[in-house]
Amino acid sequence: MVKLAEWRGKELFRRYGVPVPQGQVARSPDEAEELVRTGAVPLPCVVKAQVLAGGRGKGGAVRFANTPAEARAAAEATLGLDFKGETVKEILLEEKLAIGHEYYVSLTLDRNLRVPILIASAQGGVEIETVDDKAIDRQPVHPFPGLAAYEKRRAAKLFGLSGPTARSLDLLLDSLWRAFNQEDADLIEINPLALVGDRLIALDAKVVIEDDAVFRHPEYAEIRDDRTPLEEIAREKDIAFVQLSGNIGVIANGAGLTMATLDVLKEFGGDPGVFLDLGGTDDPKKVTEAFLLMAQAKPKAVFLNIFGGVTRCDTVATGLVEAMRQVPAADRFPLVARIRGNNEKEGIEILRAAGITATPGLKESAQAVVAAAQGRA
Ligand code: GDP
Ligand code: MN
Numbered sequence: 001m002v003k004l005a006e007w008r009g010k011e012l013f014r015r016y017g018v019p020v021p022q023g024q025v026a027r028s029p030d031e032a033e034e035l036v037r038t039g040a041v042p043l044p045c046v047v048k049a050q051v052l053a054g055g056r057g058k059g060g061a062v063r064f065a066n067t068p069a070e071a072r073a074a075a076e077a078t079l080g081l082d083f084k085g086e087t088v089k090e091i092l093l094e095e096k097l098a099i100g101h102e103y104y105v106s107l108t109l110d111r112n113l114r115v116p117i118l119i120a121s122a123q124g125g126v127e128i129e130t131v132d133d134k135a136i137d138r139q140p141v142h143p144f145p146g147l148a149a150y151e152k153r154r155a156a157k158l159f160g161l162s163g164p165t166a167r168s169l170d171l172l173l174d175s176l177w178r179a180f181n182q183e184d185a186d187l188i189e190i191n192p193l194a195l196v197g198d199r200l201i202a203l204d205a206k207v208v209i210e211d212d213a214v215f216r217h218p219e220y221a222e223i224r225d226d227r228t229p230l231e232e233i234a235r236e237k238d239i240a241f242v243q244l245s246g247n248i249g250v251i252a253n254g255a256g257l258t259m260a261t262l263d264v265l266k267e268f269g270g271d272p273g274v275f276l277d278l279g280g281t282d283d284p285k286k287v288t289e290a291f292l293l294m295a296q297a298k299p300k301a302v303f304l305n306i307f308g309g310v311t312r313c314d315t316v317a318t319g320l321v322e323a324m325r326q327v328p329a330a331d332r333f334p335l336v337a338r339i340r341g342n343n344e345k346e347g348i349e350i351l352r353a354a355g356i357t358a359t360p361g362l363k364e365s366a367q368a369v370v371a372a373a374q375g376r377a
Contacts, residue, residue: 009205023094032075047074050090102192184213246271249299270370295331301372313347338365
């Protein structure tokens with residue numbers, strides 16, 4: 001998932017004609033003060049931490065400033081802050097607007113209905129999860145004609161808007177719909193959508209781009225906001241690699257088996273960390289690259305859970321042994337392999353001959369790797 005920071009989301013809004021406050025991003029207190037002093041950002045202004053987590057308003061990550069000095073102070077208080085596990089590296093400075101009312105509006109894909117839906121609520125400005133379900137309106141949208149006039153009118157009615165303000169909601173929803181489609185978004189959320197006088201302005205922007213469409217959007221390739229450096233390298237090599245906080249590395253083939261393996265390790269008191277999905281590959285070069293990445297993550301032990309289906313266990317085993325040889329001695333990790341399926345006997349023999357603990361039993365191998373990670377083996 002490519003989640004855009006608020007300021008990127010608002011840049012996107014601007015391109016599609018969704019009204020947003022005048023503002024600019026800053027990465028240092030000096031820069032923040034300068035933006036205000038030169039009038040690039042009008043006073044009074046809002047200083048907002050650019051993190052992907054929500055709840056910034058309540059969490060002290062949205063501040064207000066009336067002077068350049070206050071803008072600097074707000075920047076100093078916010079930059080470098082740890083907000084729900086993310087370090088604040090950027091802040092968005094924007095003109096502070098007088099809010100008449102806060103609404104909620106979003107477009108997202110409904111996976112059950114398999115169509116986009118327009119979600120609207122007159123109770124915006126708070127996390128939508130906390131809003132009473134009865135106050136949330138959901139309208140499925142036909143993907144080909146797009147938002148219909150009556151669907152937009154229903155939203156306007158829900159918001160209690162009429163005249164020019166209802167018309168501007170109509171235009172805004174059209175822009176949102178175009179952005180949703182052309183950007184291959186999974187979610188576009190405006191919360192709050194603020195009524196300022198008789199204008200509607202997006203005070204916040206949450207945009208998530210569908211992963212499978214990212215190849216159509218090279219402009220997002222540079223966004224690595226929520227990837228670790230190793231995950232970034234893995235992505236470039238097209239390896240499915242995710243870093244969690246635990247100390248057991250997991251290598252499996254197929255997303256389902258990988259997830260199930262994490263559960264099994266937890267079940268036996270283990271703490272799975274990095275996991276790596278070999279998918280259908282037994283390409284020795286790719287397996288070696290995957291192992292080298294795993295080594296860099298410095299796991300205490302690695303659990304290899306392979307099901308030999310189309311790829312045979314012996315082919316996989318040969319590749320694994322070769323890959324393990326390529327890992328520098330200093331970076332090698334205790335390896336426990338559970339290998340099942342086509343030619344499993346041959347596979348296990350190849351692994352054992354190379355000094356790797358290998359069995360077809362899930363329980364015993366999971367327990368062995370947990371013990372190894374806890375230094376009991
Ligand atoms: P979130 O809490 O992380 O979703 O951050 P938001 O961008 O939604 O901002 C939280 C709250 O800050 C909003 O609901 C507003 O109440 C307030 N806020 C943000 N921008 C402005 C502004 O321009 N003027 C005023 N008065 N309040 C603002
Ligand atoms: Mn918000």
